Amino acid sequence: xxxxxxxxxxxxxxxGARTFLIQDxxxxxxxxxxxxxxxxxxRCPHKxxxxxxxxxxxxxxxxxxxxxKIDLRNGKVHEPDEGCLNTYKTEVDGNSGEIFIxxxx
Amino acid sequence: MSxxxxxxxxxxxxxxxxxxxxxxxxxxxxxxxxxxGAEPHPNYNRIMLSSVLAGxxxxxxxxxxxxxxxxxxxxxxxxxxxxxQIDPKRKEVVSQNGVRATYDELIMATGSQAFILPLPGANKxxxxxxxxxxxxxxxxxxxxxxxxxAVIGGGLLGLEAARGLLNLGMDVTVIHINGHLxxxxxxxxxxxxxxxxxxxxxxxxxxxxxxxxxxGKHRVKALRFTDQTVLEADLVVMAVGIRPQIxxxxxxxxDVNRGVIVDxxxxxxxxxxxxVGECAEHRGIAYGLVAPLYEQGMVLAKRLAGAATxxxxxxxxxxxxxxxxxxxFSAGQFKDAADTRSIRIQDDVDGVYKKMVIKDGQxxxxxxxxxxxxxxxxxxxxxxxxxxxxxxxEILLGVPSGGSGSGPSVAERMASMxxxxxxxxxxxxxxxxxxxAVLNKGCNTxxxxxxxxxxxxxxxxxxxIIENLLTYYAGDNVGEQTKEGICGCTSYDRDEIVAQIxxxxxxxxxxxMNVLGWNEPEGCSKxxxxxxxxxxxxxxxxxxxxxxxxxxxxxxxxNIQKDGTYSVIPRIYGGVTSPxxxxxxxxxxxxxxxxxxxxxxxxRLDLLGVQKENLPKIWEELDMPSGFGYGKALxxxxxxxxxxxxxFGTQDSIEMGIRLEKKLDKMVxxxxxxxxxxxxxxxxAEATIKDLGVVAIxxxxxxxxGGNAGVKVRxxxxxxxxxxxxxxxxxxxxxxxxxxxxxxxxxxxxxWIERVGLDxxxxxxxxxxVRLALIERLEVTLGHTVDPxxxxxxxxxxxxxxxxxxxAEPVTH
Numbered sequence: 001x002x003x004x005x006x007x008x009x010x011x012x013x014x015x016g017a018r019t020f021l022i023q024d025x026x027x028x029x030x031x032x033x034x035x036x037x038x039x040x041x042x043r044c045p046h047k048x049x050x051x052x053x054x055x056x057x058x059x060x061x062x063x064x065x066x067x068x069k070i071d072l073r074n075g076k077v078h079e080p081d082e083g084c085l086n087t088y089k090t091e092v093d094g095n096s097g098e099i100f101i102x103x104x105x
Numbered sequence: 106m107s108x109x110x111x112x113x114x115x116x117x118x119x120x121x122x123x124x125x126x127x128x129x130x131x132x133x134x135x136x137x138x139x140x141x142g143a144e145p146h147p148n149y150n151r152i153m154l155s156s157v158l159a160g161x162x163x164x165x166x167x168x169x170x171x172x173x174x175x176x177x178x179x180x181x182x183x184x185x186x187x188x189x190q191i192d193p194k195r196k197e198v199v200s201q202n203g204v205r206a207t208y209d210e211l212i213m214a215t216g217s218q219a220f221i222l223p224l225p226g227a228n229k230x231x232x233x234x235x236x237x238x239x240x241x242x243x244x245x246x247x248x249x250x251x252x253x254x255a256v257i258g259g260g261l262l263g264l265e266a267a268r269g270l271l272n273l274g275m276d277v278t279v280i281h282i283n284g285h286l287x288x289x290x291x292x293x294x295x296x297x298x299x300x301x302x303x304x305x306x307x308x309x310x311x312x313x314x315x316x317x318x319x320x321g322k323h324r325v326k327a328l329r330f331t332d333q334t335v336l337e338a339d340l341v342v343m344a345v346g347i348r349p350q351i352x353x354x355x356x357x358x359x360d361v362n363r364g365v366i367v368d369x370x371x372x373x374x375x376x377x378x379x380x381v382g383e384c385a386e387h388r389g390i391a392y393g394l395v396a397p398l399y400e401q402g403m404v405l406a407k408r409l410a411g412a413a414t415x416x417x418x419x420x421x422x423x424x425x426x427x428x429x430x431x432x433x434f435s436a437g438q439f440k441d442a443a444d445t446r447s448i449r450i451q452d453d454v455d456g457v458y459k460k461m462v463i464k465d466g467q468x469x470x471x472x473x474x475x476x477x478x479x480x481x482x483x484x485x486x487x488x489x490x491x492x493x494x495x496x497x498x499e500i501l502l503g504v505p506s507g508g509s510g511s512g513p514s515v516a517e518r519m520a521s522m523x524x525x526x527x528x529x530x531x532x533x534x535x536x537x538x539x540x541x542a543v544l545n546k547g548c549n550t551x552x553x554x555x556x557x558x559x560x561x562x563x564x565x566x567x568x569x570i571i572e573n574l575l576t577y578y579a580g581d582n583v584g585e586q587t588k589e590g591i592c593g594c595t596s597y598d599r600d601e602i603v604a605q606i607x608x609x610x611x612x613x614x615x616x617x618m619n620v621l622g623w624n625e626p627e628g629c630s631k632x633x634x635x636x637x638x639x640x641x642x643x644x645x646x647x648x649x650x651x652x653x654x655x656x657x658x659x660x661x662x663x664n665i666q667k668d669g670t671y672s673v674i675p676r677i678y679g680g681v682t683s684p685x686x687x688x689x690x691x692x693x694x695x696x697x698x699x700x701x702x703x704x705x706x707x708x709r710l711d712l713l714g715v716q717k718e719n720l721p722k723i724w725e726e727l728d729m730p731s732g733f734g735y736g737k738a739l740x741x742x743x744x745x746x747x748x749x750x751x752x753f754g755t756q757d758s759i760e761m762g763i764r765l766e767k768k769l770d771k772m773v774x775x776x777x778x779x780x781x782x783x784x785x786x787x788x789x790a791e792a793t794i795k796d797l798g799v800v801a802i803x804x805x806x807x808x809x810x811g812g813n814a815g816v817k818v819r820x821x822x823x824x825x826x827x828x829x830x831x832x833x834x835x836x837x838x839x840x841x842x843x844x845x846x847x848x849x850x851x852x853x854x855x856x857w858i859e860r861v862g863l864d865x866x867x868x869x870x871x872x873x874x875v876r877l878a879l880i881e882r883l884e885v886t887l888g889h890t891v892d893p894x895x896x897x898x899x900x901x902x903x904x905x906x907x908x909x910x911x912x913a914e915p916v917t918h
Contacts, residue, residue, distance in 0.1 A: 003916040004915055055630045058625060064657040069629075100916060
């Protein structure tokens with residue numbers, strides 16, 4: 001397991017996302033309205049759309065290419081579509097606001 | 106030893122699979138079932154092929170039984186592999202691919218095929234029937250390459266094919282041997298009314314014409330008729346009738362005539378073999394409509410499942426034509442004879458025609474045109490054979506709905522309807538299934554019945570009967586028909602939402618959702634952008650556009666491409682650029698390695714394949730306004746050369762186009778808006794297929810609205826003709842603001858005009874004071890918009906979102 005420091009809470013807007021690259025995988029980290037962070041692989045299982053560009057509604061993001069809806073908490077695709085994508089554990093340092101991501105390595 | 110018998114179904118279509126569905130219900134484990142089908146698709150609804158052609162319905166939408174249904178029910182299916190041989194002695198079938206299957210019971214359900222007239226040249230490329238998905242695909246592909254289509258046959262099928270081809274943008278001529286259309290279903294007056302209606306839709310007709318030859322080298326080029334006239338055509342659809350597919354049955358030694366001969370229990374002449382559907386001939390009739398085939402399927406299923414059945418006694422059939430905007434219904438014997446009397450209403454003003462044919466006091470046939478609401482009730486009167494003496498006029502002018510009339514009340518009629526009567530012909534739903542859905546499955550609205558049984562889910566013609574049955578079964582428990590809201594998050598429609606926002610002074614997306622009780626706390630990708638639009642339209646001065654409720658293209662002011670890169674389209678007003686501007690664009694494109702520079706259809710330059718992080722830099726260096734070429738907003742104003750250079754130009758279309766675009770360049774709208782200005786009636790800017798098109802005529806300007814050249818081609822309609830440039834602006838701005846204030850989000854002007862009608866819009870804009878007030882509101886809106894490119898360039902908070910987070914650092918413990 002490898003832990004990475006990827007940025008600061010203020011780097012990400014509410015209902016927004018930022019991306020970063022680790023080991024050739026592009027990961028998108030989202031901030032929901034409740035302030036929680038969720039990191040997922042930035043690749044829609046349908047046609048590889050960049051989810052970081054999608055609209056965040058509640059705990060889901062809508063892929064900008066064909067409107068697939070993905071649950072950011074577990075990477076599951078909402079019905080009627082099917083599929084799943086990788087999610088990554090995120091932690092925030094309460095004092096400094098630094099964001100950490102854990103990648104299975 | 107298993108006691109299950111083997112059942113083989115030859116033909117994977119509607120009648121055969123319907124039979125299987127009933128067998129599974131009546132005797133779930135009685136048979137081990139194997140299905141062979143010639144087509145590569147699962148069982149689909151052939152009746153809906155017209156809707157696929159007409160657009161708006163996909164092939165996936167018309168599948169009745171998904172592959173998973175076969176799997177879930179343990180049915181072995183061989184799609185795309187027809188049975189080529191049946192050995193009734195060994196009780197075995199062999200398929201084209203050599204699959205062998207033995208049977209205890211075999212069902213022939215091979216359907217029928219389009220009858221292709223044996224004309225010289227009928228085998229040329231581009232000559233097809235209209236029968237299956239493949240034919241639909243052929244038509245769609247042909248419409249991409251060719252323009253002229255001919256449909257041979259002016260019956261129900263031919264007209265539906267023709268309507269589909271019109272929708273695909275082809276020029277369509279229907280050739281019919283008779284003097285009026287649908288002569289098998291309609292009498293002369295109704296046939297003529299139908300023709301008039303379809304001619305208005307753009308269909309052309311050649312009546313009393315007999316085709317003699319199809320000419321062309323490899324592909325069809327033209328049709329030659331017996332009178333030696335010629336019609337050019339690149340696609341010929343034969344819709345002169347269908348023929349039961351009986352070759353396999355004949356080779357097997359079954360008795361055949363027009364179809365495979367069956368008795369009232371669907372037995373053929375060989376024990377162990379039954380036939381059902383379009384391939385079967387019962388008492389001399391081979392049916393080609395779905396309702397009788399489902400009735401046959403029910404009888405056969407009962408027999409094979411060992412349930413009691415009284416057999417099949419033939420069907421009275423009814424026909425509905427489902428082409429856009431024309432309602433035609435016909436049932437039973439509609440032609441007059443010596444021993445019949447008829448009663449009719451013909452109203453050419455409203456385009457309504459109704460006729461009932463009566464014999465010995467019984468209704469034996471009916472034709473309805475223009476208003477088919479009574480079709481279902483007339484049809485049940487024909488089928489019940491009850492005596493209607495003395496009530497004829499009352500029935501024709503509308504069946505009384507209460508019990509006070511002299512006829513039976515609705516409830517009485519519903520009660521007397523037999524349980525196994527099919528009330529929805531498209532999906533073969535019986536009265537009993539509706540009863541079951543209401544009484545045992547908790548359905549108390551039409552919508553619930555629809556999703557539970559599929560009744561009224563296809564053509565919708567049976568809706569009145571289903572509603573009556575719902576009332577009959579549910580009594581006082583009929584639920585509120587849940588309205589379709591703007592999305593799944595709410596049951597409010599657009600007008601209700603807009604009214605509530607104004608009434609209660611709601612000022613943010615979140616507030617609207619909270620106050621109006623959204624069932625998804627943060628909405629979805631449909632309602633969020635629409636609420637954002639409505640709020641901005643209603644409160645132009647105070648509402649702050651909510652970036653997170655906008656689609657990517659409108660957040661990043663560039664068009665997202667399939668690989669996550671973007672395209673940038675700087676504004677080039679009226680399509681007129683300059684050497685300096687071109688050098689600037691070229692320099693930027695080179696500096697940032699833009700993979701492609703392309704002219705758009707709207708006379709602009711598109712820089713494609715831009716990396717997101719380069720967007721702000723590119724905008725900065727271009728220093729041109731955003732093209733809004735990506736959002737629900739004014740896209741481009743296309744112009745012709747006009748009298749600046751053109752020898753035909755009567756007006757300065759370039760100047761007018763630039764003027765309109767400069768005024769409206771930041772206007773957001775319910776959907777994208779495209780304009781064009783042509784300097785003379787030659788209309789080189791193609792203004793009559795734009796949301797708003799201005800065409801110069803000598804000494805005046807015409808303003809055309811509601812055109813579209815995209816998904817569904819629609820010619821714009823003339824809103825008005827005006828004398829001065831100032832009037833062009835006045836009408837353009839007020840019309841667009843009226844659209845902004847009244848259309849649904851994501852509703853293009855063409856769809857909006859179709860919905861509300863041009864006359865309504867003309868009336869709304871008739872008063873000059875109203876027009877000026879609309880313009881004033883538009884000015885306020887435009888006054889509050891900023892150039893989004895500039896805003897992002899100058900604001901670091903917004904700009905950060907264009908770049909990835911810089912370098913993740915490993916944490917060492």
